[in-house]
Amino acid sequence: MKKRLQKMTFAFLACLLAAGVLQLPKKAYAQDNLDIHAKAAILIDADNGQILYEKNADQALGIASMSKMMTEYLLLKAIHEKKISWDQKVTISDYAYHVSQKRDLSNVPLRKGEKYTVKELFQAMAIYSANGATIALAETLGGTEKNYLNMMNKQAKTFGLTNYKFVNATGLNNRDLDGMQPGGTGSTEENLVSARSVAKIAYHLIHDYPEILQTTSIAKMKFRAGTNDEIAMQNWNWMLPSLVYGRQGVDGLKTGNTDYAGYCFTGTSKQNGMRIITVVLHAEDANGKSTMKARFDETNKLMDYAYNNFTEKTLYPKGYTVKKTVSVKAGKEKQAAVATKAPLIVAVKNGEDKMYKQVVKLDSKQITAPVKKGMKVGTLYAQYTGGQELGYLYGPKSANVALVTKNDIEKANWFVRMMRGIGGFFSGLWQHTVGSLF
Known part of the structure; x- marks a missing residue:
């Protein structure tokens, strides 16, 4: 009777499974298919570097102005080491002046020979991605942009970056530098970094110098307010809460765009006590075109996935x-x-x-x-x-x-050590004797 009942039960369960009424639990996996429209992407927990999602994260791709995160890091490091001060005056070189006049690129026009404070140039770089200002800061840090490249590469090794190549401080294609690019680099070369390595730069930037978020969270600011050189700067990170694609909790970090790199974005946000870092390289819309909106749309997918599916918990x-x-x-x-x-x-x-x-x-x-x-x-x-x-x-x-x-x-x-030694000796002797007898 018992065996017959078991057979009937198994048959009933089999019918339910076949009909789809009953489903066996699916094995969980750390990553779902998010359908991220980008050549590469990565999502991490900013507190401990835990990877929550990745796509093609180790291929070196163009990162454009996201390269400036390295300059942000190295400048803040120099500030903390008291090698440079925020009030220090920087004289604009011919090179920095020339690039700053290109209004088709992201820039605040600088005056040749004029003195600007490190803080003014830093804000222009971090908020408005100003290329001329970035070159001026690179020259301040390294003497020349070529020397500064050595600093970038040294820091990259310290960070443990892989699959990367830096050819300038700005992330522009070298052709936009009109022959003034750092010596030893090609005339049409461009910075290449993997999504994983970009995440490492952002991770260290936030961990080592969290004050960076005080600047990257500024949506709008006037460069040299109250002077004849006053220029309105709007942050290119349009996911800041008050801007076009605003999202609560977003306070950084850096956008990038060139013809080669497409539209890229390294974002960071904090919600319910959990901070995350996202990276999308060459984000694309549904038609396969890289657009400004696409980089924020794909970032939103990653952020939604993190906050809707994960919670930071103390296991021990x-x-x-x-x-x-x-x-x-x-x-x-x-x-x-x-x-x-x-x-x-x-x-x-x-x-x-x-x-x-x-x-x-x-x-x-x-x-x-x-x-x-x-x-x-x-x-x-x-x-x-x-x-x-x-x-x-x-x-x-x-x-x-x-x-x-x-x-x-x-x-x-x-005395205790001696007695333990004697005890150990006789214990061993006893075991040996018993072993030989039996």
């Missing part, structure tokens, strides 16, 4: 004690308790809270006393079990946090 709090312990040689205590150094926070997809497996990896099975509280002894990983992990901009695929010792452990005195 700071001080969470794991079950594994570390053996302590010559210590008053033989085992050291181990805990997380910081909270392990992950952008968790809706409904996937339980899809993380705890994995503890210790650096060594034994440490030697004395032991200081907070000594790193391993790593706690939260391994995603719902499918492929996209990983992080830096580090391994799985979310992780350092494991440290919970307490100080003093070295045992000589």
Whole structure:
């Protein structure tokens, strides 16, 4: 009777599955098909570099004026190191003057030989993407744009960038520089960087110098207000809340456009306590044409996906004690308790809270006393079990946090160590004797 009932139940479930009434749960994956119309794109959690989506993220493509994020970073670094000050005066070179007069490019016209403050030029670059102002700042940082390129490439290595090539400070095609491009670069070359590497630049810019957002969030500003040179600047990031394609929470970061690069955008926004960074390269509309609106439309898709599907959650709090312990040689205590150094926070997809497996990896099975509280002894990983992990901009695929010792452990005195040694000797001797007998 029981077997017959089981057969009837299985048959009934099979009918429901065939009819589509009952569906087996689908395996979750870290990335959905968003149909992003761009040659490349990436979406990351800005707090920890967790990748939430990527498309063709490692191909070097044109990034146009998004190159200026490197100048923003290097300038803010020089400010923090007190090598340059905001009030420092910059004299405009023939080169910077010449490029600044090209109104078909993004520019604020500069006067040859005139002095401008670093802050004025920085605001023109960050808000209005002014190319002449960028060249003036590059020359201030490096002496010449060629020397400045060396600074860019050195910083790129520090960031761990891959698949990139910088040929100038502005992101323009070198042909727009009328033969004044940095020595050693081609007359029609242009900066090429992968979406992943662009995200790394933005990640470091926001983390190391968060004050950048105070400038990139300015929608409108007047250059040299109250003077004969006054020019109204509107931010090219039209996703700022008060502009054409405004979205609440957006406060940066940098647009770019050339014929070769198409329309590009590195965006950042914060909503419900979660900050994200998005990158789209050569964004296209439904007809395959790269347009200004397309870069914001595709960015909106990425931002909607992040905020509608992910929530930052603390999987393990700071001080969470794991079950594994570390053996302590010559210590008053033989085992050291181990805990997380910081909270392990992950952008968790809706409904996937339980899809993380705890994995503890210790650096060594034994440490030697004395032991200081907070000594790193391993790593706690939260391994995603719902499918492929996209990983992080830096580090391994799985979310992780350092494991440290919970307490100080003093070295045992000589008598205790001696008795342990004697005990260990006789224990070993006994085991050997018993083993030989049996």
